[in-house]
Amino acid sequence: MNMTVDTGCDALFNNYGLRQLSIVRGEGAYLYDEEGRRYLDFTSGIAVCNLGHAHPGLSAVIAKQAATLLHTSNLFFVPGQAELASKLAKLADLGEPTKAMFVNSGTEANEAALKLARRYQTVAKHRPEKTRLLSLPNAFHGRTMGALSVTPKVAYHEGFAPLVPNCVTPATLADVISAVDDSVAACIVEVIQGEGGVHPFDKAFLAALADKLRVHEALLIVDEVQTGVGRTGTFFAYEQLGLQPDIITMAKGLGNGMPVGAVIARAGVADAFTPGAHGSTFGGNPLAMAVANYVVDTVSAPAFLDNVQRLGSALERILRNSVKGVSGRGLMWGFDVADAGQFLSRAREAGLLVTQCSSTRVRILPPLTIDNKIVAEFAELLSKVLD
Numbered sequence: 001m002n003m004t005v006d007t008g009c010d011a012l013f014n015n016y017g018l019r020q021l022s023i024v025r026g027e028g029a030y031l032y033d034e035e036g037r038r039y040l041d042f043t044s045g046i047a048v049c050n051l052g053h054a055h056p057g058l059s060a061v062i063a064k065q066a067a068t069l070l071h072t073s074n075l076f077f078v079p080g081q082a083e084l085a086s087k088l089a090k091l092a093d094l095g096e097p098t099k100a101m102f103v104n105s106g107t108e109a110n111e112a113a114l115k116l117a118r119r120y121q122t123v124a125k126h127r128p129e130k131t132r133l134l135s136l137p138n139a140f141h142g143r144t145m146g147a148l149s150v151t152p153k154v155a156y157h158e159g160f161a162p163l164v165p166n167c168v169t170p171a172t173l174a175d176v177i178s179a180v181d182d183s184v185a186a187c188i189v190e191v192i193q194g195e196g197g198v199h200p201f202d203k204a205f206l207a208a209l210a211d212k213l214r215v216h217e218a219l220l221i222v223d224e225v226q227t228g229v230g231r232t233g234t235f236f237a238y239e240q241l242g243l244q245p246d247i248i249t250m251a252k253g254l255g256n257g258m259p260v261g262a263v264i265a266r267a268g269v270a271d272a273f274t275p276g277a278h279g280s281t282f283g284g285n286p287l288a289m290a291v292a293n294y295v296v297d298t299v300s301a302p303a304f305l306d307n308v309q310r311l312g313s314a315l316e317r318i319l320r321n322s323v324k325g326v327s328g329r330g331l332m333w334g335f336d337v338a339d340a341g342q343f344l345s346r347a348r349e350a351g352l353l354v355t356q357c358s359s360t361r362v363r364i365l366p367p368l369t370i371d372n373k374i375v376a377e378f379a380e381l382l383s384k385v386l387d
C-alpha cells in the first residue's frame, strides 16, 4: 500500500505544501480516502466538524435551506441572524445587553473585533490615542494583516512587513500585564491556546490581566474561534475561568464546515459599529445562519455538553497513562512526542488522523459526538502507534 499519496497539482498554490492524503467522504467520526480506506478522525477539520461528518440532521437543514434561499447579502434583513444573535447573547452572558454580527472565518471575526476595539476607544469614547492592541506570547489569531499583527509567530510574518502599527506582543505573561496602560485599546486572548500547544492559562493570570484592563478601560477580547461551540465541555471555554469578556470571537465549530464566524460584544461596545462602519457581503447569509442555528441548538443542550465533559475525562485518563505533557480540556488535548511528523505518519498508517502544533507536540480534536466505543478504539490505535 502506498501511504504517501502525491496529492500535488501544478495549478494550485503551494502554500499548504504536499498533502499525504486525499479524503473523499466522511461519516460520523470516520473519514474515507480515495481507495476506501477508513480513518478515525481526531482532527475534526481542525475543531470544525464538532457534530461529525455528514450529520443527517444538519444535512437535512442544508438541503432545505439550499432549496429555499442561499444568499441575499446584508442589503436585506436576514431573520436567521436575529435568531442566532439572540441565542449567542444568552449563552455569552456579558452582564449587559449583548449583540452579535456575522462574518465568514476566524481571522475575519478577529479582524472585526480589533477594528471594533479601536473604533470604540477612538470614536465612541473620544480617546484618539487609545489604539494599542496587545496579544499574548504564542498566540494565534489568524492570517489577515490585522489578525497576523497580533499573532507573534515569526515564521508567519516573513515577507509581510510592515504589519499594522501599534500591535504589541510582550515576551512573557508578566510583561503583558505590565504593558497594560492608558494607551491600550484592547488585549486579545485565547483562554486555551490551540495552535500554541493546547495550553490552558491559569485562572489567576487571566483574572489579573482582566483587572488591569478594566482599570485602564481597555477591552478584553476573548478569541473562542477554536475553543468555542462546546469544544472544552462548556459552550465557551472562558465560562470555566470566571472571565467576563467585552468582545468574543467565534468561527470553526459554529458552522460544522459551513464557513461562518461571529463577533459578540456587549452593547456599549457593539454600538461603536454604526451603520456603514464595517460589513461583509457573505457574512450571516441565510445558509450559514440555518446551519449555525442548528449547530448552536444541538451543542448548547446540557446533555450534549455533559457528554463532552464525560468523554473528555475518559480521553484524558487514556492520554495520561500513555504519553507525556498532557494538557487541555473537554475534547481538546495536546501531548508531547519525540517527533510529531513521524507520529502523524504512524498514526495515519494505523488509521488514525491527528494534528500537530509543533515538531514535538500533537493535538487531538475529535468530533464532540463521539461515544465510549470510539474512545476505546482511539486507545487501541494510540497504543499501536506508540508501540
Ligand SMILES: *Cc1c(COP(=O)(O)O)cnc(C)c1O
Residues within 6 Å of the ligand: 105, 106, 107, 108, 110, 140, 141, 142, 143, 190, 194, 195, 223, 224, 225, 226, 227, 251, 252
Ligand atoms: C483557527 C483560528 C483562527 C483563524 O481562523 P480561520 O477561520 O482559519 O481564519 C483564529 N484564532 C484561533 C484561536 C484559531 O484557532
